[in-house]
Amino acid sequence: MAATLKDVARAAGVSIKTVSNVINDYQHIRADTKQRVVEAISELGYSPNLSARSLRSGKTGVIGLAVPELSLSYFAELADAIIKAAERRGLKVLIEQTSGDRDRELEILSGPRLQMTDGLLFSPLGMSNEDSHHLNVTFPLVLLGERIFGGPTDHVTMSNVESARAATAHLLAKGRRRVAVVGGHRDEVIGSAGLRLRGYQQALEEAGIPFDPALVGYTTLWHRSNGATTMRELLDSGVEFDAVFGLNDTLALGAMRVLQEAGLRIPDDVAVIGFDDLDEGQYSLPTLSTIDPGRAEIADTAVRVLQERISEGDADRPPREIEARFRLVERESSQVAG
Amino acid sequence: MAATLKDVARAAGVSIKTVSNVINDYQHIRADTKQRVVEAISELGYSPNLSARSLRSGKTGVIGLAVPELSLSYFAELADAIIKAAERRGLKVLIEQTSGDRDRELEILSGPRLQMTDGLLFSPLGMSNEDSHHLNVTFPLVLLGERIFGGPTDHVTMSNVESARAATAHLLAKGRRRVAVVGGHRDEVIGSAGLRLRGYQQALEEAGIPFDPALVGYTTLWHRSNGATTMRELLDSGVEFDAVFGLNDTLALGAMRVLQEAGLRIPDDVAVIGFDDLDEGQYSLPTLSTIDPGRAEIADTAVRVLQERISEGDADRPPREIEARFRLVERESSQVAG
DNA sequence: AGGTGAGTGTACAACGTTGTAGGATGGCCG
DNA sequence: CGGCCATCCTACAACGTTGTACACTCACCT
Structure with missing residues (x-):
């Protein structure tokens, strides 16, 4: 159905290789030959067959x-x-x-x-x-x-540890001292959760604040509902906190919802920061502080x-x-x- | 680099076509031949070159x-x-x-x-x-x-008109009479905005409620910020309403934020429905009623x-x-x- | 006049696959 | 025993492209 080099070559009265050369911008082609070929190409609506090309070249693009x-x-x-x-x-x-x-x-x-x-x-x-x-x-x-x-x-x-440390340090700089975490993965060392949690701990250490395991809310998935559930568990546990670090934005948004339902004001009662810089965080109520991971x-x-x-x-x-x-x-x- | 039919054929001591036949489950192959070929394939880690296949077949998959x-x-x-x-x-x-x-x-x-x-x-x-x-x-x-x-x-x-009519009818069934719309496109007849607006009007008509143009908030894009901006304009215009139909969920979520900032309670003061059934609507505060377009x-x-x-x-x-x-x-x- | 070299074009093969035609083997029938 | 069919396998060509090798035409130099 579709036109091939052969069709174009016939129409332009040249060899198929010349057509190929025109297409691939080969240097030494007489201007009039080139023009004949170009005209034939547009007349026939030719476009190269990429399967053939990639068979030949070994690349698919x-x-x-x-x-x-x-x-x-x-x-x-x-x-x-x-x-x-x-x-x-x-x-x-x-x-x-x-x-x-x-x-x-x-x-x-x-x-x-x-x-x-x-x-x-x-x-x-x-x-x-x-x-x-x-x-x-x-x-x-x-x-x-x-x-x-x-x-x-x-x-x-991304710089997980370093940026998580910066996020935590940001909350501490605002005067918060009890920073809860939403989204930890139990016993994980490597992985988004493990690394970000490490950054969190580093920031605490630098500020001379002891790490309180009770402040870490664990979950498996990082969906919005998990953020909500984990936050509810933290609230139910009775542990006190004045800030929340959501290990990603989605978790943070889910957590915010539960905080608000519980009558807590953000950021007055609890400051919140997330991680990822999703579009969504720009339009939540309140808008969500976060880490843009680049x-x-x-x-x-x-x-x-x-x-x-x-x-x-x-x-x-x-x-x-x-x-x-x-x-x-x-x-x-x-x-x-x- | 990668093994081809030729390599497999040589290793199995058969022709390349026989290898091809094995791969394509051709009927008439002696069991032992087939086995030799299968072994050669797995030994060489052969996998077919899809560019060649699609050149031959004219299909890419x-x-x-x-x-x-x-x-x-x-x-x-x-x-x-x-x-x-x-x-x-x-x-x-x-x-x-x-x-x-x-x-x-x-x-x-x-x-x-x-x-x-x-x-x-x-x-x-x-x-x-x-x-x-x-x-x-x-x-x-x-x-x-x-x-x-x-x-x-x-x-x-999707059934734009019909489902938008259902969404509007739902708000009316809840006793609302002044349903604002967020996200109209000016002078659009065909397109998500135009069709859904038509459904909205049909529902009003069926309920015997006159269409009030002042209730329609227009915008160009359907981002969250547009929902917020449009809702703010509606509020500033002073027009009264007790429900909002966001022509999609994103608009509705943006609008909800502005309503809440303005101190209005959802759904008590203003009921809201969106369109699209995004995941997000399940976790917003409040959760968002919507149309699942299938x-x-x-x-x-x-x-x-x-x-x-x-x-x-x-x-x-x-x-x-x-x-x-x-x-x-x-x-x-x-x-x-x- | 012969040689050189750049410019312009062509024929052929090859990329790896599968369809087509047909060859070889063996069993079964008349 | 000759003929025929089913089974199993192979050689060849083709899909559309581009690299390689080479042929031809001019100008230009010696």
Whole structure:
């Protein structure tokens, strides 16, 4: 159906290779030949067959992005940023959802499922640090997220510890002394929860405030409902606190709702800060203070590093670990008058 | 680098076609031959080259999805549902973002940009009904959304008018008589805003309540901030109302925030309903009543119809217009005690 | 006049796969 | 025993593209 090089060549009275040369901007073509070809191309509405091209070149111009779920705002905004970054570099993005399920994640790494792509941006949730050897794959892979460190591949991530420390320090600077945490994962050391909790503890230590385990609310998932439930448990436990650090914005928003239902004023009675800088936090009541983890930078860097690996071939440059710069965003939920 | 049919054939001592036959489950192969081939395949870690396969077959197994932005929750949840639906049918999804910009939308339709795909799910925002002739493209295309009706392609959509009428009727049934609207688009007839506004008017008419133009708050974009701004304008205008219909959830959530800042109680002073059934509405304060437009059904149907068109070839079945079933979701924001 | 080299174009092969046509083997029937 | 069919396998061509090698035409220099 669609026109091919052959059709164009016939129409222009040249060889198919000449048409190919015109398309690929080869230098030495007479102006009139070129014009004849260009006219034939537009007349026939020719556009190159990318399957053939990629068979020939071994490249597809498509990268894969594996995330848990797009319905989680964080990953939707990440995917948005990555698609934009990829587009700037002439790449398309094919998205794969894992549900944060370890088996599905491993399957993506092992299987030939993810073909038609030149490389993969991989944001695991179910896998843990002990799974890092599974990242030894034969295709270019850039790791995202906070589940695995020191793995065999390039890794683009955020400054979890440092920025969590800054978030906590911010609350302490406002005069708060009993900072509750919403969203801890029990016994986790590596992972968003573990790292951010460490930053929290560092900030306490620096301020000379003892760590009180009773202030940490645990949960498994980081959905809004979990933030609400965890906060309700904290309130029920009777522990006293004057500030809350939600380990992500979604948790913080869920927690805020429960605080308000309980008649507590934010930030007057309880100051709140989240983590992620979701769009949503700009429009909540009150607006949510948060950490901007540098999502745009992460997306841009990840795509760039992946593209480098793709074109590099086998040059075994050692894996890089890159941290994006974070930024504290102060909004109403932590702005204490006086 | 990667093993090919040739390598496997050599290792198993058969022709490449036999290997191909094994892979494609051809009937007549002796058991021992088959076993030798299977062993060679797993030994060499062979997996088929999809570029070559798709060059040969003319199919890629990938469909495109063009949406305005994934950072808009509605489209993130739509993309999530579509990826899941596609996976059930063995298809992968390549996502393209248009920013809701008409020029970008037209570019996607005309350009060969979107290659490597067998067809396109297209959710325009910038295009209008007069642009519908641009949908006459040479590849399988299924239209989504409410911008264009009666176009030349299959179209999967929601029952905008009917469900908006139900939403309004719900508020009226709660005894409200002055229902404000947030998010109208001036002079729009076709499009989410225009259609839902028509449903709103139909409900009023059925209830014998005159339409008061002063109750309609207009905006251009449907972001949270627009909901807030529009609601503030309504309040400033001094017009009286006892209920609000947000033409989508995001608008409704933005509006709720302003209502609460103004000291109004929801639902006691003002009942609120939205549209879309975003996850978010389940966790807002109060939780948001809304219309579930049948997103899962839309995703599933759209992928199915597209796949039919892809495999059908040129059978010029007339375009179908399919409406998903909606559902009214009653939550706190419209639950009036007494 | 012959040689050189840059410019312009072509033929052929190859990327890895699968459809088509047909060859080889063996069993069964008349 | 010849013929026929079913089973199993192979050689070849083709999908549309681009790299390689080479052929031809001029100008220009020696």
